Amino acid sequence: MAAPEKPPASLAELIRRRSGAGRSKEPPSPSAAKPPVADRLGQFGLLFAEPEEADAQSSDPDILPEPDEEKASERRLWSVAELVSALRFRVEREYADVWVEGEISNCRPAPSGHLYFTLKDGDAQLPVVLFRREAALLKFRPTDGLSVLARGRVSVFESRGQLQLIANSLEPRGAGALQLAFEQLKAKLRAEGLFDEDRKRPLPPFPRTVGVITSTQGAVLRDIATVVRRRHARLNLLVFPATVQGPTCAEDVMRGLRYFNASPETHRVDVIVIARGGGSAEDLNGFNDEALARAIASSEVPVVSAIGHETDFTIADFVADLRAPTPSAAAEIVTGAQHRIEERVQSLEARLLRAVRFQQMHVRQRFLRVSAEGAFARLRDSINRRDQRVDTARFRLEALSQRLLQTRSVQLRQLSDRLHRQDVHRRVLLAVSQQQNLQQRLERTGAEFAQRSRQRLGRAEARLHALSPTAILERGYALVYREDGSLLRDASNAVEGEAITARVSHGTVRAIVSSNAHQT
Structure with missing residues (x-):
């Protein structure tokens, strides 16, 4: 009865036993005394052939076993490039689509358009790269200290042997992406002076x-x-x-x-x-x-x-x-200023009436003062002159108002006429009429062209029929062929007893030459 297998002492030994390599009797090597390295590499699914007896013999660091040259020749040696490529392949397959949340640190936009930064979470950090095409689609600008949610695939940068996240999307945590982009663009344009009031023009x-x-x-x-x-x-x-x-x-x-x-x-x-x-x-x-x-x-x-x-x-x-x-x-x-014109005119009219009443009251007061001194006649003349000036001013105001109203009426009629000429309904009706005329012309031209083409085709068919050998045969002629298929053009070429074929209008006739009339 076989002895029960002892429990593995490390994760690397467990991987080795599952792969069937744990039962080899290979002597331990100096690297077998480092299970932590094997554990870390074993997490990526790589299988390493470690001696099963290494755990027992490596307890004393002063005792080093003698290497077995025959078994050492079966040991696989990895180059750095092969090992890193194998790690990258396994990592990309296992972590093809992951979401990672963290805080942006050391954000570095490259001249090529790519974006490089590090995601931090406590004491852990993960390098992230956002390539140019994905970076151009961002609605906000990543900055240091911003908490984000990144989606992408985990890979290994072979040139440095460094684990990194290749992100294809980035979302800010907390504030929305649209609001963040809005605030960033607002701050940028404000700093450039595009919001300054002295730059803006009055309407x-x-x-x-x-x-x-x-x-x-x-x-x-x-x-x-x-x-x-x-x-x-x-x-x-x-x-x-x-x-x-x-x-x-x-x-x-x-x-x-x-x-x-x-x-x-x-x-x-x-x-x-x-x-x-x-x-x-x-x-x-x-x-x-x-x-x-x-x-x-x-x-x-x-x-x-x-x-x-x-x-x-x-x-x-x-x-x-x-x-x-x-x-x-x-x-x-x-339309505010235009709408306020009427209010402005009414205000000016009220001010003018108040001024006239004030002048009348002022003149009346002066009249009362000077009438007590016996200068009634002079005051009356003065009042008459002032009344005359007021009437003149009134007449001028009425004439000016009338001219202004006439000018505005003419402008109104002109604008109404222009608006009528620019009537969309009339323009549409005109375009429809033009389209109908063009369509009629097109149909008429097409019919004439088809009629001329049919006439030309008829004449060509008549000429072709007149020149057709078949038409000649219909008039009673025949084509005579010899046995070799050549056309018999001269009776002297016919030989007595030769089989000939005559093609008439409808069908063919086979015959035997009995005599040659040309010879007789």
């Missing part, structure tokens, strides 16, 4: 044309048009359709800014309004783009930002020349 008091960059599918454009129609019906609105949500939002808005800044004088706008309704932080994230912020700052035309509700803030709001709480409020701000 024109009486704009003639306002460019609106928004989606044509939502209610924002309808709200803006309603407010403008109610407060300033003669104001022109030039709309640039854009996507205001999703990955193409920033690029569409920048195209609108470039269009309005590069428009010719006939389509020149005085103010640009970027409008969007409310939404979540993810929906409004397209307006937190750095390139869009710089495009707004470099716009030659003043920009009004009307994005979301009053409590929503984006980077575009801070860079724009003016922020409106809502799109409707932006329309009210743009």
